Amino acid sequence: SPRVRSPWLAAEADERLDNHLLAIHLEQELTEHLMLRGLVRYGARLYNQPFSYRDTQFFTIGPHLEWVITPDIELLVGYHFERGYTDKDDTKQYQDDIGYINHYASAELKIHILPKFTLTAIFDYEHNDYTSQYATDIHYNGNENVYQGELELIYEIDESAALKAGWQHGNRKFSYETHSVRNNNIWVGAEYHF
Known part of the structure; x- marks a missing residue:
């Protein structure tokens, strides 16, 4: 967990979230x-002291539609609304x-693409509007946009095992920051189901 210096505390503290x-x-x-x-989801994010004032309850609702276009092509689209x-x-x-x-x-x-090879392409977009009513809060009238794309190639060895390789690119920008944060992840791995 990260060590965070709170502006209201004299020392650093470990911020933990359940x-x-x-x-x-x-x-x-x-x-x-x-x-x-x-x-449909309901949840709570609970912080340790001295950060417990950030405890958040949230609910989520949203539809997903899965379309098998052909035996070799599937499309999944979805939307979620969440309020914290x-x-x-x-x-x-x-x-x-x-x-x-x-x-x-x-x-x-x-x-x-071939009997044992599958290519997956994913695009996600997320927009957050912060609801702080405090004019001195960094989140006041703030928002965040997140774009993320992913490509993954899967080789199915058999019904219980697969090899995977992929790349993910993300871009996050808060309205109160001057620069966006970019993130790239590459992976190679294996998956096995017992």
Whole structure:
């Protein structure tokens, strides 16, 4: 966990976060090739002292549509709306509120290019509007945009084992920062199901 110097404390402290989540997934086959999925979540992000004023409760709702275009091509699209709430009585003392409204959209294209090779391309977009009411808070009238793309090649050895290689690029920009943060990840690995 990162060591964080809080502007309200004389010393550094380890910031720890526990996530608790309840999720419900619903599925409805619309046709032989179309599947509609729904997601409903409720959760809490609980911080240790002295950061517990940032404790957040949130709910998420959103649809996903999976379309088997051909036996070799599948498309999955989805959208989530999420709202995160903090306790205004707790945040008032520090004028630091991380409450938010989140919009998240994703598209995934899976192509079986050869009998044992699959190429997956994913694009995600996320927009956060921060809901802080404190004019001195860095999050006041702030927002964040995140773009992320991913390519992964999978070689299926058999039903229980696969080899994978991929690349992911992400770009995150807060409205109150002058530069965006870019992130690239490359992986090579194996997956085995017991």
